[in-house]
Amino acid sequence: MPDFCLRDILIASEAEAAGSLQSTGAAFAYRDLLTGTCLAGARKELHGKSVLIAPKSQLASATALIELDGIASRLVICPPDFTPFLLSSVIKQAEVDAVVYDGGSVDDGSGLPHYFCGQPAPADADRQSFAGKTEWVLPTSGTTGPPKLVAHTLTHLLGAIQKPPAREPRVSWATFYDIRRFGGMQIFLRAVSGSHTLVISEPDEPQVDFLRRCQAAGVTHMSGTPSHWRRLLMSPHANLLSLRYIRLSGEIADRAILESLRATYPEARIVHAFASTEAGVAFEVTDEQEGFPASFINENDQENDQVGLRVEDGSLRVRSRRTALRYIGRGDLKLHDEDGFVDTDDLIELQNNRYYFKGRRAGVINIGGLKVHPEEVESVINLHPRVSMSLVRARRNPIMGNIITAYVVLDGKLQPIQADAVLKSEILAVCGERLERHKIPAVIDFVASLDVLGSGKLARNHA
Amino acid sequence: MSEIRTTVISQFKRVAEEQNKKLTRLDDDLVLFESGLDSLCFAIIVARLEDELGKDPFTASEDVQFPVTLGDFIRQYEHA
Numbered sequence: 001m002p003d004f005c006l007r008d009i010l011i012a013s014e015a016e017a018a019g020s021l022q023s024t025g026a027a028f029a030y031r032d033l034l035t036g037t038c039l040a041g042a043r044k045e046l047h048g049k050s051v052l053i054a055p056k057s058q059l060a061s062a063t064a065l066i067e068l069d070g071i072a073s074r075l076v077i078c079p080p081d082f083t084p085f086l087l088s089s090v091i092k093q094a095e096v097d098a099v100v101y102d103g104g105s106v107d108d109g110s111g112l113p114h115y116f117c118g119q120p121a122p123a124d125a126d127r128q129s130f131a132g133k134t135e136w137v138l139p140t141s142g143t144t145g146p147p148k149l150v151a152h153t154l155t156h157l158l159g160a161i162q163k164p165p166a167r168e169p170r171v172s173w174a175t176f177y178d179i180r181r182f183g184g185m186q187i188f189l190r191a192v193s194g195s196h197t198l199v200i201s202e203p204d205e206p207q208v209d210f211l212r213r214c215q216a217a218g219v220t221h222m223s224g225t226p227s228h229w230r231r232l233l234m235s236p237h238a239n240l241l242s243l244r245y246i247r248l249s250g251e252i253a254d255r256a257i258l259e260s261l262r263a264t265y266p267e268a269r270i271v272h273a274f275a276s277t278e279a280g281v282a283f284e285v286t287d288e289q290e291g292f293p294a295s296f297i298n299e300n301d302q303e304n305d306q307v308g309l310r311v312e313d314g315s316l317r318v319r320s321r322r323t324a325l326r327y328i329g330r331g332d333l334k335l336h337d338e339d340g341f342v343d344t345d346d347l348i349e350l351q352n353n354r355y356y357f358k359g360r361r362a363g364v365i366n367i368g369g370l371k372v373h374p375e376e377v378e379s380v381i382n383l384h385p386r387v388s389m390s391l392v393r394a395r396r397n398p399i400m401g402n403i404i405t406a407y408v409v410l411d412g413k414l415q416p417i418q419a420d421a422v423l424k425s426e427i428l429a430v431c432g433e434r435l436e437r438h439k440i441p442a443v444i445d446f447v448a449s450l451d452v453l454g455s456g457k458l459a460r461n462h463a
Numbered sequence: 464m465s466e467i468r469t470t471v472i473s474q475f476k477r478v479a480e481e482q483n484k485k486l487t488r489l490d491d492d493l494v495l496f497e498s499g500l501d502s503l504c505f506a507i508i509v510a511r512l513e514d515e516l517g518k519d520p521f522t523a524s525e526d527v528q529f530p531v532t533l534g535d536f537i538r539q540y541e542h543a
Contacts, residue, residue, distance in 0.1 A: 234505075
């Protein structure tokens with residue numbers, strides 16, 4: 001396996017493409033990132049260390065990844081909106097030695113050394129590579145409590161990226177998907193590995209400003225979840241973009257979004273990809289239809305860099321050289337089965353020689369590309385003194401793919417209907433204090449009872 | 464004001480309050496994403512309107528048009 005780091009790939013492609021990373025108020029040419037340092041030369045101190053990449057901005061995270069791949073032993077990539085609890089849990093699990101930040105306070109309570117990531121400044125050429133391969137660690141949400149940390153190498157992450165055909169006109173990328181999540185990370189790596197310009201946004205940037213920046217940068221290729229694309233199609237400014245390539249991932253791409261994109265961007269190739277943090281990029285669907293052809297299911301030889309797909313117990317399993325290595329700090333969790341397949345927990349169903357996605361096993365809910373475990377939400381709802389039990393379910397939604405409905409059983413006390421609204425607000429307030437926004441139920445229904453199985457567990461059969 | 468319009472507007476206000484979002488003035492030309500609400504807010508509004516009005520025009524229709532303005536949004540409910 002070739003031993004290279006992100007810098008090596010960037011150096012190889014930089015002469016031809018000469019791209020840049022562009023964010024709000026700042027744009028860094030790859031050339032300056034290659035010759036300079038954004039970490040005030042701290043790379044010697046970070047050599048061989050486990051480093052948490054925790055800047056608030058995507059841009060600083062991106063520059064830190066380029067600088068430290070091949071130097072740090074481990075890059076632990078902190079997604080946006082991480083709570084202090086999740087941060088401290090990740091620091092412990094991934095045995096983090098140092099934290100990279102960009103000015104906003106990092107509330108991790110760790111006492112670890114912090115390194116500021118800023119603008120590229122000239123640096124000496126001395127660059128001592130880490131002897132092993134840098135591990136890229138992406139957190140993914142666990143059922144309750146701490147996130148699971150999924151370890152990849154750059155080779156795994158780059159596995160699905162093919163060299164663009166020669167003489168392809170200039171490519172510029174933009175992503176709606178945050179580069180610190182798996183789907184966005186793929187776009188970051190696609191852009192960097194070809195030295196293509198990448199336009200990223202920062203929190204609170206109005207969408208129209210982002211679109212204008214994309215227009216100014218001549219963005220040709222763009223990626224996001226179906227929910228991101230629906231959001232774009234609800235904008236009067238969607239026509240600012242002239243795209244040659246549209247990529248959807250992270251959620252089920254339904255017919256409505258595929259057809260609407262086709263109508264709005266008649267010149268673009270529209271591709272939806274199936275990928276997950278654990279399974280890596282499994283495949284891309286290019287025929288602009290929902291689901292994927294049945295012929296994709298095969299047990300190809302992974303040694304030839306082919307992806308094997310299998311259906312077992314109704315869910316899609318993936319075996320390839322792009323799947324993650326393992327979970328960090330969790331010897332009890334297995335990523336692969338005996339044959340090397342990763343269970344994606346995505347249920348699929350065959351109809352007319354095509355497989356369609358039917359949602360997630362074990363009730364994991366996908367809200368606009370973000371995972372929610374019902375049990376986590378239920379445990380918070382149950383904190384309200386009047387709640388005796390609750391059940392959280394996905395409900396299909398045309399804007400975000402799914403939203404959360406909570407069925408709540410109250411204690412026996414009767415109350416007038418008018419009090420329902422007050423109680424619902426109280427429950428939402430409890431959730432608001434403890435859960436990320438997308439995990440808060442959109443709808444609460446009070447019910448008289450919930451089915452409980454013989455095992456004592458809630459019956460979670462999907463309605 | 465039609466009953467549907469009243470229901471839609473009151474749902475916008477309720478969700479904005481719950482989500483701590485500041486709403487701008489709700490007139491027909493208002494671009495939905497300039498109202499102060501985001502995708503998650505609209506997702507919640509559509510779900511609650513389905514419970515209240517018994518319809519979801521964005522899922523039911525064969526030919527889905529994503530609404531751009533508040534006027535588009537209300538019309539899709541009125542014509543569903």
